[in-house]
Amino acid sequence: MQPNASERDPYNGLTSLHPTLPPAAYWDAEAYRRDLDAIWYRSWLMVCRESDIAEPLAFRTVRIASQEIVVLRDETGALRAFHNTCRHRGSQLFQESAGRLKARLLTCPYHAWSYSLRGDLVRVPSKSLPEGFDKADYPLYRVALSLWRGFVFINLAEEPEDSAESSFDRGSGDLSNWPLETLVTGHRLTKVMNCNWKIFWENFNECLHCPGVHKDLSRLVPIYGRGLMARHDDPEWARHADNDAPEFSGRLRVGAETWSKDGHVHGPVFPGLTPAERAAGQTYATSLPSMFIVGHVDYMRTVRLAPLGPEQTELTAEWLFAPDALGKTDIDNIVAFGTQVLEEDAAICEVNQKGLRSMRHEAGVLMPEEYDLRRFHDWVRERHAALKTPSADSAR
Ligand code: FES
Ligand SMILES: [Fe+2]
Structure with missing residues (x-):
């Protein structure tokens, strides 16, 4: 796409017959x-600029096909990404496409489960908890995040390979x-x-x-x-x-x-x-x-x-x-x-x-x-x- 090939490079064009995709x-x-x-x-997917989420507690939600992801800057300045889904019964967490959190907690609008900005479940308001329930088992679904030159990339694979740069x-x-x-x-x-x-x-x-x-x-x-x-x-x-x-x-x-x-x-x-x-x-x-x-x-x-x-x-x-x-x-x-x-x-x-x-x-x-x-x-x-x-x- 850029005319910077060396003079010794051969002809770029196709010389044999190739069909398109069906x-x-x-x-x-x-x-x-x-x-x-x-x-x-x-794949690593660019979702926004780092400067779009410049301040601590700023967030954005992005949609990739059916998947809704929230990208936020936590209180320490680190960027984090999660599926926009509560671990209780799956409610959407954020309704706005961008904004600033009022607290250092993400609180689900449905039954008020609260998560730290690292995604750990920290508060469940039920009067009692079922036997065997451990909050540590229900963090937000974390999404891999990688920075490249001021851009924020995410990857929905649970264990993605490489980084945004390699993409x-x-x-x-x-x-x-x-x-x-x-x-x-x-x-x-x-x-x-x-x-x-x-x-x-x-x-x-x-x-x-x-x-x-x-x-x-x-x-x-x-x-x-x-x-x-x-x-x-x-x-x-x-x-x-x-x-x-x-x-x-x-x-x-x-x-x-x-x-x-x-x-x-x-x-x-x-x-x-x-x-x-x-x-x-x-x-x-x-x-x-x-x-x-x-x-x-x-x-x-x-x-x-x-x-x-x-x-x-x-x-x-x-x-x-x-x-x-x-x-x-x-x-x-x-x-x-x-x-x-x-x-x-x-x-x-x-x-x-x-x-x-x-x-x-x-x-x-x-x-x-x-x-x-x-x-x-x-x-x-x-x-x-x-x-x-x-x-x-x-x-x-
Ligand atoms: S679905 Fe989130 S607290 Fe119930
Ligand atoms: Fe064009």
Whole structure:
């Protein structure tokens, strides 16, 4: 997704025939449940920024398909995550989507069982307790939490592997020169897309649609206007190997500096970027299945996904700025451009979804430019296969 491959890299495109996933993978209830079990309920998922829960006793609730999770900052400043479910008879604990606790206890609204902010059951108001009942046996259902550069990730697996950092795609760009930890949210957009979550990622993974769907973006990033994402997507790339014109290099059009309506920056730029990072125009990092982040010279943008159903996905985009830049930047010019691109993508994803119900459509076929869809499909297939054979690793 980023044009930073070395000149020696071979052609990126697919040269053999690959079918897509079967269409039922995008609308069937059972296929959706398998996606949840194999992927969403055992991956590191970005849920918010650390700064969204900045103060002790602040909390947020987040929904991942049918699962509701509360993320809070305890009195010591540590972040914790729990299922939003009481251990007594399963009542929901928090009804609000965000707020601040009034006490250092979580008290269930139903029969007032109370839990410490570490999740331990500390108070049961019954007059007497049944024989054998031990409060230590009924802590809140704890959820694994991992921090990555100012972002909070959770994992619904009881014993997840690795950490949020390990969830980033190995092809991700290096964002270490962007001061991600300190950035603040300048604008947030939340949208429900009527498509399966995989449709969004497929669309993200190719630019074959760019000339038709993103006219303005294709003018800003001329290689996109050729239906390509990077120099090595062109079978003829070697003929243009030394040509640094934007339509070959993947840089922004001549004179443009960032992704905004007019292509210009409207406030301070990040001081720590290298000349190559400033010239690149956009640097992407992806953590499947929940988010991608893109760095520009003056701001960063994240897109977070959460499945709502087989054919419904919630998208939350945030535009992140340096705190001192926010007051000095005309963010409208920036937000308008990114919103347009996202709306164009969401609309075409919904169109894709609608066509997948044909009884005659057994599978689609990938074109060479869709090499990253093949990687994505392989990743989905591997995750499903791993769920079917949980002991495969230990048996080896
Ligand atoms: S369900 Fe929570 S105290 Fe009864
Ligand atoms: Fe797009």
